[in-house]
Amino acid sequence: MPDLGSLWRDSATETFSAPPVSGDLSCDLLVIGGGFTGCTAALKAAGQGADVVLLEFDTIGHGGSGRNVGLVNAGLWLPPDTVCDTLGTEAGERLNTVLASAPDLVFDLISQHDIACEPCRAGTLHLAHAPRGLAQLKARHAQLIRRNAPVTVLDPTETAARTGTSGFHGALHDARAGTVQPLAYVRGLARAAQSLGARLFEHSPATAITRQDDHWIIRSNDATLRTKALLVATNAYHRPVSHMTLPHVPKVNYFQLATAPLGNNISRDILPGGEGCWDTGLIMSSLRRDAAGRVILGGMGDDTGVQAGWARRKLAQLFPQLADAEITHQWAGQISMTSDHLPRILRIGPDALSIFGYSGRGIAPGTAFGQAAAHALLTGDDSHLPLDPVDAHIERLPGLKTAFYETGARLVHAVSARR
Numbered sequence: 001m002p003d004l005g006s007l008w009r010d011s012a013t014e015t016f017s018a019p020p021v022s023g024d025l026s027c028d029l030l031v032i033g034g035g036f037t038g039c040t041a042a043l044k045a046a047g048q049g050a051d052v053v054l055l056e057f058d059t060i061g062h063g064g065s066g067r068n069v070g071l072v073n074a075g076l077w078l079p080p081d082t083v084c085d086t087l088g089t090e091a092g093e094r095l096n097t098v099l100a101s102a103p104d105l106v107f108d109l110i111s112q113h114d115i116a117c118e119p120c121r122a123g124t125l126h127l128a129h130a131p132r133g134l135a136q137l138k139a140r141h142a143q144l145i146r147r148n149a150p151v152t153v154l155d156p157t158e159t160a161a162r163t164g165t166s167g168f169h170g171a172l173h174d175a176r177a178g179t180v181q182p183l184a185y186v187r188g189l190a191r192a193a194q195s196l197g198a199r200l201f202e203h204s205p206a207t208a209i210t211r212q213d214d215h216w217i218i219r220s221n222d223a224t225l226r227t228k229a230l231l232v233a234t235n236a237y238h239r240p241v242s243h244m245t246l247p248h249v250p251k252v253n254y255f256q257l258a259t260a261p262l263g264n265n266i267s268r269d270i271l272p273g274g275e276g277c278w279d280t281g282l283i284m285s286s287l288r289r290d291a292a293g294r295v296i297l298g299g300m301g302d303d304t305g306v307q308a309g310w311a312r313r314k315l316a317q318l319f320p321q322l323a324d325a326e327i328t329h330q331w332a333g334q335i336s337m338t339s340d341h342l343p344r345i346l347r348i349g350p351d352a353l354s355i356f357g358y359s360g361r362g363i364a365p366g367t368a369f370g371q372a373a374a375h376a377l378l379t380g381d382d383s384h385l386p387l388d389p390v391d392a393h394i395e396r397l398p399g400l401k402t403a404f405y406e407t408g409a410r411l412v413h414a415v416s417a418r419r
Ligand SMILES: Cc1cc2nc3c(=O)[nH]c(=O)nc-3n(C[C@H](O)[C@H](O)[C@H](O)COP(=O)(O)OP(=O)(O)OC[C@H]3O[C@@H](n4cnc5c(N)ncnc54)[C@H](O)[C@@H]3O)c2cc1C
Pocket: 032, 033, 034, 035, 036, 037, 038, 055, 056, 057, 058, 059, 060, 061, 062, 063, 064, 065, 066, 067, 068, 069, 070, 071, 072, 073, 204, 205, 206, 207, 233, 234, 235, 236, 237, 238, 239, 240, 241, 254, 255, 332, 333, 334, 335, 355, 356, 358, 359, 360, 361, 362, 363, 364, 365, 366
């Protein structure tokens, strides 16, 4: 498969660059990882007047934050009742409540810092891929209505009018949600943090973490950094660091392809309202448009020929007018997927946290968790964290689960490509 590259890298108007770290530094809070979690934490800390340093292994947005679909969802992949069943009612509702308003946080930060990331608050459509998918959506709707969420079930006819295809059996519209250009959003967060005094460094892998005299000592390039508080926000893209082991969490590949910008005569019926979409399939797919009028289709799996072949056929099946559309971009990323699909805040030592496992829902959750973690680490007050920190997290057979997801995606896509 030719490497067509990431659309988000080509279309981002937000730019950001920072030098590699060098010399000896000290700070109040050191953040490792320049994704949504790390950049929001740096922004929050700098906004509170703290001295914050962020180290990024590659460039800002190198991980999941620069590769994702851009759906700013209000909640997790799990329905809210399941969150409560797993965490208990009090903890579950605390998390549900934070995540329900997390899109507000994202869109407020975008407007406050003038982030040029194609924000669109038209909501999302959760599409029923099969009749049983519509039954699941109705159950999710009932749970969300009990929590006063602005959600509506659409019948197949309304769904066809909103999407431009009769390929779905109904949908759940969530008016709290929306879409962004994800790489531009994370770069904008980094720029805003920098403008408030945060010191950000790219091409600066944290390679060793040790503890000395009530402080954390971090090595990166030829630099030694000393900090009171530490946030490790490396998630699915974690690069090994000496003297610190993080849990292995299963990873799911997810790939996307994008058409060239489409003329209005071809595309006026496709998502005319601008909603971002995901479906109820276990091997999930996504669909959206961008500001230039491209159609972007995604699915679980890596960017090999099988998935790309499936995606082309799926696009033509949903929208026959796109059968010959030029595909200009194709890229993939890795999602850190915990077994219960819930994120974790892991206490890795005194004044030190690691956050991971958003399980495919990291834009709004990463923004909310990053802010809350910065506050907790700088004040010592954990009470505003969306989840209680845990002291350990163990996943059984993460390698096998990763292989299971990948094989499942290939099988589903290979079979559906032959239909
Ligand atoms: C293809 C795809 C589609 C997705 N779609 C959506 C979606 O539509 N909506 C949604 O809400 N979520 C989505 N997600 C999930 C979301 O993108 C992630 O949950 C989110 O980006 C995680 O952000 P993060 O800041 O925790 O980690 P990341 O963005 O992965 O950032 C971690 C960073 O840490 C850096 N790093 C690693 N090790 C080191 C080290 N030792 N030293 C220094 N830096 C290091 C990495 O280079 C990386 O930049 C998707 C994910 C993928 C991959």
